[in-house]
Amino acid sequence: xxxxxxxxxxxxxxxxxxxxxxxxxxxxxxxxxxxxxxxxxxxxxxxxxxxxxxxxxxxxxxxxxxxxxxxxxxxxxxxxxxxxxxxxxxxxxxxxxxxxxxxxxxxxxxxxxxxxxxxxxxxxxxxxxxxxxxxxxxxxxxxxxxxxxxxxxxxxxxxxxxxxxxxxxxxxxxxxxxxxxxxxxxxxxxxxxxxxxxxxxxxxxxxxxxxxxxxxxxxxxxxxxxxxxxxxxxxxxxxxxxxxxxxxxxxxxxxxxxxxxxxxxxxxxxxxxxxxxxxxxxxxxxxxxxxxxxxxxxxxxxxxxxxxxxxxxxxxxxxxxxxxxxxxxxxxxxxxxxxxxxxxxxxxxxxxxxxxxxxxxxxxxxxxxxxxxxxxxxxxxxxxxxxxxxxxxxxxxxxxxxxxxxxxxxxxxxxxxxxxxxxxxxxxxxxxxxxxxxxxxxxxxxxxxxxxxxxxxxxxxxxxxxxxxxxxxxxxxxxxxxxxxxxxxxxxxxxxxxxxxxxxxxxxxxxxxxxxxxxxxxxxxxxxxxxxxxxxxxxxxxxxxxxxxxxxxxxxxxxxxxxxxxxxxxxxxxxxxxxxxxxxxxxxxxxxxxxxxxxxxxxxxxxxxxxxxxxxxxxxxxxxxxxxxxxxxxxxxxxxxxxxxxxxxxxxxxxxxxxxxxxxxxxxxxxxxxxxxxxxxxxx
Amino acid sequence: xxxxxxxxxxxxxxxxxxxxxxxxxxxxxxxxxxxxxxxxxxxxxxxxxxxxxxxxxxxxxxxxxxxxxxxxxxxxxxxxxxxxxxxxxxxxxxxxxxxxxxxxxxxxxxxxxxxxxxxxxxxxxxxxxxxxxxxxxxxxxxxxxxxxxxxxxxxxxxxxxxxxxx
Numbered sequence: 001x002x003x004x005x006x007x008x009x010x011x012x013x014x015x016x017x018x019x020x021x022x023x024x025x026x027x028x029x030x031x032x033x034x035x036x037x038x039x040x041x042x043x044x045x046x047x048x049x050x051x052x053x054x055x056x057x058x059x060x061x062x063x064x065x066x067x068x069x070x071x072x073x074x075x076x077x078x079x080x081x082x083x084x085x086x087x088x089x090x091x092x093x094x095x096x097x098x099x100x101x102x103x104x105x106x107x108x109x110x111x112x113x114x115x116x117x118x119x120x121x122x123x124x125x126x127x128x129x130x131x132x133x134x135x136x137x138x139x140x141x142x143x144x145x146x147x148x149x150x151x152x153x154x155x156x157x158x159x160x161x162x163x164x165x166x167x168x169x170x171x172x173x174x175x176x177x178x179x180x181x182x183x184x185x186x187x188x189x190x191x192x193x194x195x196x197x198x199x200x201x202x203x204x205x206x207x208x209x210x211x212x213x214x215x216x217x218x219x220x221x222x223x224x225x226x227x228x229x230x231x232x233x234x235x236x237x238x239x240x241x242x243x244x245x246x247x248x249x250x251x252x253x254x255x256x257x258x259x260x261x262x263x264x265x266x267x268x269x270x271x272x273x274x275x276x277x278x279x280x281x282x283x284x285x286x287x288x289x290x291x292x293x294x295x296x297x298x299x300x301x302x303x304x305x306x307x308x309x310x311x312x313x314x315x316x317x318x319x320x321x322x323x324x325x326x327x328x329x330x331x332x333x334x335x336x337x338x339x340x341x342x343x344x345x346x347x348x349x350x351x352x353x354x355x356x357x358x359x360x361x362x363x364x365x366x367x368x369x370x371x372x373x374x375x376x377x378x379x380x381x382x383x384x385x386x387x388x389x390x391x392x393x394x395x396x397x398x399x400x401x402x403x404x405x406x407x408x409x410x411x412x413x414x415x416x417x418x419x420x421x422x423x424x425x426x427x428x429x430x431x432x433x434x435x436x437x438x439x440x441x442x443x444x445x446x447x448x449x450x451x452x453x454x455x456x457x458x459x460x461x462x463x464x465x466x467x468x469x470x471x472x473x474x475x476x477x478x479x480x481x482x483x484x485x486x487x488x489x490x491x492x493x494x495x496x497x498x499x500x501x502x503x504x505x506x507x508x509x510x511x512x513x514x515x516x517x518x519x520x521x522x523x524x525x526x527x528x529x530x531x532x533x534x535x536x537x538x539x540x541x542x543x544x545x546x547x548x549x550x551x552x553x554x555x556x557x558x559x560x561x562x563x564x565x566x567x568x569x570x571x572x573x574x575x576x577x578x579x580x581x582x583x584x585x586x587x588x589x590x591x592x593x594x595x596x597x598x599x600x601x602x603x604x605x606x607x608x609x610x611x612x613x614x615x616x617x618x619x620x621x622x623x624x625x626x627x628x629x630x631x632x633x634x635x636x637x638x639x640x641x642x643x644x645x646x647x648x649x650x651x652x653x654x655x656x657x658x659x660x661x662x663x664x665x666x667x668x669x670x671x672x673x674x675x676x677x678x679x680x681x682x683x684x
Numbered sequence: 685x686x687x688x689x690x691x692x693x694x695x696x697x698x699x700x701x702x703x704x705x706x707x708x709x710x711x712x713x714x715x716x717x718x719x720x721x722x723x724x725x726x727x728x729x730x731x732x733x734x735x736x737x738x739x740x741x742x743x744x745x746x747x748x749x750x751x752x753x754x755x756x757x758x759x760x761x762x763x764x765x766x767x768x769x770x771x772x773x774x775x776x777x778x779x780x781x782x783x784x785x786x787x788x789x790x791x792x793x794x795x796x797x798x799x800x801x802x803x804x805x806x807x808x809x810x811x812x813x814x815x816x817x818x819x820x821x822x823x824x825x826x827x828x829x830x831x832x833x834x835x836x837x838x839x840x841x842x843x844x845x846x847x848x849x850x
Contacts, residue, residue, distance in 0.1 A: 308714055311840050312724035318731040326773050333782055385790040395766055414837050
């Protein structure tokens with residue numbers, strides 16, 4: 001990825017439209033903007049930062065609140081109703097998977113003036129991105145507002161993560177800032193050198209959340225349901241139910257055989273009994289008697305039931321003798337008469353509170369008067385109970401009526417029962433006599449007894465059959481329910497099998513991601529330290545100290561001569577000069593870029609980003625400037641550098657710079673603003 | 685105050701009284717019962733207890749238990765309340781004046797203590813009544829003077845004709 005062009009309009013020090021085209025040449029990859037102090041070199045770096053992230057580095061200004069993004073000369077000319085726009089456009093050359101995905105990012109803001117003060121107030125801000133369609137070649141616009149809120153922000157974040165801006169956008173004072181080598185530097189380095197994707201993948205698959213609770217593998221596992229054990233239990237109970245049904249069927253078969261057998265036996269005897277013409281008439285009479293007995297029996301059962309039902313309500317009857325006494329008692333108390341017209345409990349409470357009666361009598365606590373008033377309180381409204389008592393008396397009257405009817409009804413039923421019962425006894429007696437008579441005639445008493453016992457056995461067998469059938473129905477129902485459960489489980493198991501495959505796949509992915517990550521991580525620190533040490537030595541010709549990245553990825557300087565003598569191996573160099581701090585950070589940044597490039601060459605996911613440097617050499621000696629500058633075009637794929645004239649010669653960057661990409665910042669004499677011009681046009 | 689309303693809970697009959705109840709009532713078996721439902725027995729018993737002046741303390745000598753369910757009690761609630769009133773007006777245990785009896789009957793219990801005391805009074809009549817009913821319905825044998833040959837009907841009629849004096 002390389003920056004192609006920067007178009008700045010009315011932004012901070014730059015009035016009107018200023019355009020810088022950056023070199024994207026492979027060999028002469030440096031673009032330089034020269035300028036004196038205070039002409040606005042830093043504005044250029046700020047413009048890039050504002051365009052990408054909507055903010056500027058404010059620490060180098062005395063009062064960051066007063067930073068005005070609108071050019072001051074423009075603001076000066078504005079009246080109360082004027083609106084002025086600032087804009088920064090950054091064109092980026094980019095390719096993804098070999099396809100041209102170049103884009104433009106355009107950020108705009110509109111200002112009004114808080115007239116007559118020289119204060120600008122921002123009214124609106126907009127961000128757009130245009131991406132080249134690799135097929136049509138035309139640009140597709142993307143918005144950052146409305147339904148696409150934050151979309152362009154996200155796209156920029158993918159392209160040039162803000163967290164990484166510390167490694168490509170060096171705007172200003174932070175050259176010596178220790179923060180450059182701390183904080184989440186480890187994450188940033190991982191991203192730069194391409195470890196992050198594999199680490200994110202590893203985390204996503206297996207490590208996310210406490211003990212990996214939110215990871216893909218765990219969540220897939222959570223989706224699994226049921227278990228083999230449950231399935232086996234169901235299978236077993238179904239089997240068991242079928243076994244029991246078989247047993248019942250067998251029992252039914254047996255019972256059916258019995259029914260047939262005993263019925264046949266009984267019928268044989270009955271035939272013999274009926275076939276005898278001498279007893280035919282008696283037989284018929286017997287049959288009729290039996291029917292009469294049967295219906296009589298069911299009638300007396302009914303009477304008996306009626307009696308129980310009525311007797312169940314008999315509390316009104318038993319209470320009746322008490323009722324008159326109760327009513328007399330209530331009548332003896334004058335509940336209504338106690339009611340004093342228009343006097344309520346409120347009246348009494350008022351008297352009690354005042355301590356003086358209506359008649360003027362004083363009412364003292366615990367006095368006779370107070371007791372009388374309290375008694376009165378119980379009978380005046382709303383405490384009056386006259387109505388409640390009247391309702392109760394009505395209820396008692398109702399009970400009296402019910403009780404009279406109840407006794408008569410039960411007695412009638414009891415008499416009917418007795419009558420029927422007596423009749424029934426007579427019928428039974430008559431039947432016995434008749435049967436004896438028949439038996440005597442043909443002496444079939446024995447046969448009749450036998451027949452009766454057969455019939456009992458038939459009844460019993462039939463009972464067994466109907467019981468068994470009910471049991472079978474019940475078992476069938478249970479089987480159906482178990483089958484349902486089984487189906488559910490089978491469906492779940494299919495789902496589980498699928499999940500198991502996913503989990504196995506995720507685990508395998510996790511394993512190899514983890515291996516790659518471990519390997520890369522282990523190598524990274526060592527490799528990076530080698531490069532840092534080399535660069536620090538080359539760039540600063542430093543013999544005494546060396547720079548080293550510790551396990552926590554913070555960069556420290558150590559004394560070389562102490563390294564080899566035991567006991568002082570980690571004696572850190574403290575109290576560094578400004579120059580040493582700059583040197584340390586330079587070595588660090590350059591080393592990371594070098595490592596990233598190396599990894600990219602090796603086919604890793606490392607990022608290749610432009611390097612934007614604002615006044616990096618101002619605090620370095622000419623010798624060091626030359627050493628540092630010489631390294632930059634080699635390790636970065638594009639270098640954009642804003643610098644003082646005095647540093648140009650010593651930097652030796654001319655070798656890497658095409659004159660078409662040399663610019664100069666000039667300040668106009670009358671105004672406070674500056675302008676970007678091509679160096680060769682200025683020279684001409 | 686809902687908690688101080690009578691007959692808002694199911695009732696448990698315990699010990700020997702539960703055993704006596706079992707002789708007179710069997711669930712879903714009117715053939716072998718003197719009452720259709722257990723709540724019928726529970727409604728008649730306190731009246732019998734009151735008529736005969738028979739109160740009986742709770743017995744917990746055995747684990748027997750019979751529960752009169754709330755939904756059954758709700759079908760008899762109004763009549764049970766009437767019986768409670770009759771008991772509160774008639775019972776002389778505390779030697780109350782007529783006015784005091786009327787107050788405790790119609791103003792409702794003024795404290796939980798009074799509420800519980802009244803419930804206990806009712807229940808003790810229930811238990812007394814159960815004992816009397818058992819005596820008259822189960823223990824009693826038919827005599828030559830009974831006009832009914834069926835023991836259950838004979839005893840019911842005898843009970844209805846009994847003057848139930850104390």
